[in-house]
Amino acid sequence: MGVLTLLRPGRNLWLFQLALIAAYTLLICWRLPEFLFHPFGPVLKNLAIAAIIIQLYAEETAS
Numbered sequence: 001m002g003v004l005t006l007l008r009p010g011r012n013l014w015l016f017q018l019a020l021i022a023a024y025t026l027l028i029c030w031r032l033p034e035f036l037f038h039p040f041g042p043v044l045k046n047l048a049i050a051a052i053i054i055q056l057y058a059e060e061t062a063s
Contacts, residue, residue, distance in 0.1 A: 014057040021046050021053075 001020075004013055025046045028035055035042050 009056075009060075011057060011060050014053050014060065017053050018050060018057075021050055 001013070001017065025043060028043055
């Protein structure tokens with residue numbers, strides 16, 4: 001996905017990335033709930049990344 005982000009960025013890629021983040025976040029919350037309150041925030045960081053991807057999606061549809 002990193003190569004696709006560099007070579008062919010677009011709406012479909014952003015949606016796929018959001019779905020993947022949501023899937024592994026739910027999996028981590030289900031199987032490793034102690035990470036929800038981890039001091040380094042391994043699950044909480046996904047919110048910031050998702051916000052960036054949503055912004056990319058919004059800008060892509062606007063142009």
